[in-house]
Amino acid sequence: MRVRFAPSPTGRLHLGGARTALFNWAFARRHGGRFVLRVEDTDRARNTEESLTSILDSLRWLGLDWDEGPEVGGEHGPYFQSERQGRHREALERGLREGWLYRCFVPLDEVRAQREAARAAKGNWRFDPGSRELDPREAERRAAAGEPHVVRMRVPEGERLVIHDHVRGEVTFDSSEVEDWVVARADGVPTYNFACALDDADMAVTHVIRGEEHLVNTPKQMLVRRFLGLPEPEYAHVPLILGADGRKLSKRTGDTAVEDYRARGYPPEALFNFLALLGFSIDDKTTLFSPDELVRHFELGRIQKGGAVFDPVKLDWMAGEYLRATPTDELARRVLPWMQEAGLVPDEPSAADLERLERVAGAFRERLTLYGELPERARFLYEEVEPDAKAAQALAAPGVAELLQDLLAALEERSEWPPADLPGLVREVAAGRGAKPGAVMKPLRAALTGTLGGPELVEVLDLLGRERSLARLRRALATGARNG
């Protein structure tokens, strides 16, 4: 079995595209087939090299490796559509010769006018009889003379075109609804539906798994293959990913590029899992699963028919699940680039830097959703920070100065660091002034971390070290005195 993902390098990899690629990949892996990547780069004006690089990077980041395509080659190449034009033109000429294609000299704006008129009449534009019935020899003569024109398909009338779709069942189109679509543009370059139909067949693609927006393209592609006597693949049109507004996911609703999620520090496993769960399910209970598990259970028939709304909140939950499940040393590795970016860890970290980072990562693992969140949370462990509003308030509360003073004194007496029984110590200090332990813990945390949340205080004391911890307490005391 052979499947393909065919992105056009006109932008970054979209969540929708990523999921289509993922389904194709899962299907190939499930059945021991081949996952082919074909680059549809026939739109010269919009193609960019960066887009291609970015798309390939995103696929790799998600763990979707391809068996044939750019950078890996294969027996059914070339894998850039632009390099397959010889074959496309050959088919074009054959179509013209056999009469199922014809040259159309009607100017673009006139075709548009016809279409609008048809629509205004609540109908469907199909073709312009004038150009469709033009004598072929006359057409060739005008073409040879350099008259601008496109090539259209002479779409047959009244034929039922039945798509056998693994997710939708049978979908039937009447060929009378299909217009005489443009097969080659004025510059001679074949259009998508023509090139795609040909390439899929030539690449021996057996299953076309793609977004539902392509469902309406299918009759055109079927016609191409039928005229050419090429085999027809099986289909699976997967539902769209929708935004919160219920419409096809777009930039308006939020980040749509895989790279955006990567940059924000989502674990790739989480995005993979989440995307797989959009329109697919293994069973009635399984929510968290690995690529291997997906592969073991993947079936086209289990793909949902209706569109799925992308829920960033659930994605975040899942990201947290994966992050928490990551072993500490691995977590430290993953988080490193963000810490370096924030300037908290040097570009060339020492062994001590890395060891400390691992401890920091361990201390925060239960509190993080994304890798990218660590720098701001853990900054206080690396630099002096100003207390936030709530911490400042806790520090300025009445009686706090005395309690902190007592605690500081008690701490200074200890040689052991961090003090093993911090809670006991805190209790003592509090009791000494008839206060509750919380009255000490809270300002201590505020003085040390600048916030009211975070890892256990013993851990913080340890990570900060004796000198820094005591210094921060003293500083808080001094500031408190000035404010009070």
Added chain:
RNA sequence: GGCCCCAUCGUCUAGCCCGGCCUAGGACACCAGGUUUUCAUCCUGGCGACAGGGGUUCGAAUCCCCUUGGGGUCACCA
């Protein structure tokens, strides 16, 4: 508007193909408790859906029809 597709908790979904086991299951979110020195994690409980109407049948979320609603697509882009 034409054509095509779709329709279970707010969201992702199981169940539907092969009617009874469904007083419709799970997850996210939300709400209420509990654990915890904070935050978070974790645990327990709760809230909450078969779009509507007709059939078929002893029996329908499951089959059929209609209505309604939503979406996709109508490029010399892919």
